[in-house]
Amino acid sequence: MEELLIITNYYPPEKGAAANRMEQLALKLKQNNYSVSVVCPLGNYPEGKLFTAYKGKFSIKENLKGIKVKRLWIYPSVSKNILIRVFSILSFSIGLFFYLLFKKTPHKVVVQSPPLLLSFISVFVLSLKKKKIIVNVSDLWPLAAIELNAMKEDSFSHKFSLFMERYIYKKASVLLGQSNEIIEHIHSIFPEKKCFLYRNFPIQNNSLIEPNEEGQPIKIFYAGLLGVAQGVLELSQKIDWKANNIEFHIYGDGAEKQDINKLILSGKLQNVFFHGMVNREALHEKIKTYDVALVPLKTRIFGSVPSKIFEYSNLGFPILYFGGGEGESLVAENNLGWVAKVGNYSEINSAINLISKLTKSELFEMKKEVLETSKKEFDLDKQMKFLLSENVF
Missing domain, CATH: 3.40.50.2000 (Glycogen Phosphorylase B;)
Known part of the structure; x- marks a missing residue:
């Protein structure tokens, strides 16, 4: 059974589309005879506080639905203060840097992007170790940050983010885009890059309840x-x-x-x-x-x-x-x-x-x-x- 590692900033029991998306990918790869492991932070999202099960822990190993999960320490925060948010991402990214550098990892690794800093550090270390790097791009950062007025165009943070974005795309062995627009954007920078559309389709759950509330709101x-x-x-x-x-x-x-x-x-x-x-x-x-x-x-x-x-x-x-x-x-x-x-x-x-x-x-x-x-x-x-x-x- 071939091994594959997924690196992500979000994973259940955390809530939200990002956590669900990565769990879904892990489970589907497991179903297709991959031995899947995940590296992620201690659970904290969306509250920005460590969940009870992870308080007082520096790292922890779990087995969730047959997926081996390694959680590393993070300083959790959902603060609007950009410096605190950056420190939060750095706290996990630094631990991840040393984990990837010194731990034995599978040849094939899926890296979730964004966050850009997390994916940049992951791609940097993995490229040094000559791994096959599959980058899953779910949002275009920093472009989305500019559109949301979360970042000023041509600022230092914008220019550094552009550098990280291009580095990630350049070093990736293959890229997955959640939309055709994402693939179009990547090809505008690296026209020959190998990209595939990967929608976040749900696992089938088909059941309907007949209406019995006619006249109700x-x-x-x-x-x-x-x-x-x-x-x-x-x-x-x-x-x-x-x-x-x-x-x-x-x-x-x-x-x-x-x-x-x-x-x-x-x-x-x-x-x-x-x-x-x-x-x-x-x-x-x-x-x-x-x-x-x-x-x-x-x-x-x-x-x-x-x-x-x-x-x-x-x-x-x-x-x-x-x-x-x-x-x-x-x-x-x-x-x-x-x-x-x-x-x-x-x-x-x-x-x-x-x-x-x-x-x-x-x-x-x-x-x-x-x-x-x-x-x-x-x-x-x-x-x-x-x-x-x-x-x-």
């Missing part, structure tokens, strides 16, 4: 990070959910959590319900009777395709997409639901109004169509079979 939900980039707080305020007889259910954690909760408790947000953070399995159970999934981004980010599109369509949910870019094209071209131009609240209110006029039975028929499309177009086994046939791993 339509339920739209959002689940995920409650950060500035998602803009859930503003969405909650700029849509009249009650007038449309629609309930908006929010699951997650992040910077906007407290403000959302305060507005709900004050009565300023009607028909909006906040449920906090729940794990993925519990979430899938709780949303079974809901009708539509909301996938928003406040700013169109080049290269970004939210993995929620694939996860929710696989669960049979029509999608209300409000984020622009390649994700918008995917939803529209595959008839997965409704799209509204990013930042256009008039358009999303119009879409909400259209949804409000549908019956539960009509929404259930949409669910069945979305599920069938997902089975046909978003098949993880078919995708993995292709990548293996191309000797990516």
Whole structure:
């Protein structure tokens, strides 16, 4: 059985798309007869505090679903202070540098990028050891940072990030891109680089519940990070959910959590319900009777395709997409639901109004169509079979 190592900044029991994506990759490779190990930080995301099981530990070994996991120390933080955030990434990256330098590692290694510093250090050491480096690019950094106004163009941090980005692409044996835009960007720098599209398709989970609540409010939900980039707080305020007889259910954690909760408790947000953070399995159970999934981004980010599109369509949910870019094209071209131009609240209110006029039975028929499309177009086994046939791993 061939060995393969995955290096990632996020891994379950941490929450979020990044952790789910890397676990999914590990499990699928294991299913295809690889002996998979993972190196990651002690669990802390998204709270920015070490989980109880990892407090007081410098490092720990685990076996999760047959995957060998090595967790290294990190100074966890979700602070808005850039220096504290950099120190947090450095704390893990330095430990990882020595771990990779002195520990025996498999010949094939998957490196998750971003964070850029983490992937840069990993690629640097692995290239010295002449490993096969498979870089999985899920977002274009620093380009996304510029678009989100998190970094100033032509600043020192921007120039250094560009250097790291190009180094990573240059030294990678092969690159995986989560979107066609990511591959287009990489080829604009290194035209001959070997790149493959790798979508974050979910493991099949196909079950629908027949509606028995005709006449009840339509339920739209959002689940995920409650950060500035998602803009859930503003969405909650700029849509009249009650007038449309629609309930908006929010699951997650992040910077906007407290403000959302305060507005709900004050009565300023009607028909909006906040449920906090729940794990993925519990979430899938709780949303079974809901009708539509909301996938928003406040700013169109080049290269970004939210993995929620694939996860929710696989669960049979029509999608209300409000984020622009390649994700918008995917939803529209595959008839997965409704799209509204990013930042256009008039358009999303119009879409909400259209949804409000549908019956539960009509929404259930949409669910069945979305599920069938997902089975046909978003098949993880078919995708993995292709990548293996191309000797990516």
